[in-house]
Structures are given as structure tokens and as C-alpha cells.
Amino acid sequence: MAHHNGPRKKTRYKYKKELRKRGLPPVTSVIQRFEIGDRVHVVVEPSVQKGMPHRRFHGKTGTVIGQRGRAWMLTIRDGDAEKTVIARPQHLKAQK
Structure with missing residues (x-):
């Protein structure tokens, strides 16, 4: 059988959204x-695939060092x- 090693493997429960939060995020994000x-x-x-960081960094906190596009x-x-991670703003939340 073929290997299934895509970038989203082992994320079935990690990327799952709550029932009423499904769909695209608001424009403010x-x-x-x-x-x-x-x-x-x-x-x-999970509803935005572009600019998605690797699943290993989900739930981690980092420091902004610059912008790239x-x-x-x-x-x-x-x-x-x-490690340097490049991610779009939909996948980031400001720490309070």
C-alpha cells in the first residue's frame, strides 16, 4: 500500500473546529x-490552506521577526x- 505522508497527516482531531465555528473565518483575521x-x-x-504552518507548531507561541508578503x-x-516559521495571519492570534 502507498505511503500517505501529506502535510496534514495525523491532523483529524487536531484541526477539528467546533460545530458553530465551521466555515471561513471573519475578514478581521x-x-x-x-x-x-x-x-x-x-x-x-483548517478552512484556510494557504500559508498554513506545519502541524508541529499548532498551539505554540512565537515572536514576530518580520513580514514576508x-x-x-x-x-x-x-x-x-x-525555528523560523512563515504563516499567514489567519493562523495567528495575538497574545494578550
């Missing part, structure tokens, strides 16, 4: 802005390593 140095949470929005570059600690 697309136009949100961040400043360099802001702390943001990576919460993957419509996406934001974050630095996130993954074990002992600092």
Missing part, C-alpha cells in the same frame, strides 16, 4: 497587523532549536 517583537499564538485555521515570520523554540 486576515487584515490583522503585528509589530516586530510581538508574541503570537499559532492556532491553525502577506505572511509573518516567527521564531519558535522547538526543543533546543530556534
Whole structure:
């Protein structure tokens, strides 16, 4: 049998949305802005596939280090390593 190793494997329950939150997110999540140095949470929005970070970073918190087109570059600690993650704003939430 073929290997099924796509970018969304093992995400059946991780990316599941609540019943009344299904569908596309509001436009305000697309136009949100961040400043360099802001702390943001990576919460993957499964209804938007573009600019989706890797499933390993879902639920993590990172620091904004720049912008690349419509996406934001974050630095996130993954074990002992600092990783750079590029994600669109639909998948980011500002830390309060």
C-alpha cells in the first residue's frame, strides 16, 4: 500500500473546529497587523490552506521577526532549536 505522508497527516482531531465555528473565518483575521517583537499564538485555521504552518507548531507561541508578503515570520523554540516559521495571519492570534 502507498505511503500517505501529506502535510496534514495525523491532523483529524487536531484541526477539528467546533460545530458553530465551521466555515471561513471573519475578514478581521486576515487584515490583522503585528509589530516586530510581538508574541503570537499559532492556532491553525483548517478552512484556510494557504500559508498554513506545519502541524508541529499548532498551539505554540512565537515572536514576530518580520513580514514576508502577506505572511509573518516567527521564531519558535522547538526543543533546543530556534525555528523560523512563515504563516499567514489567519493562523495567528495575538497574545494578550
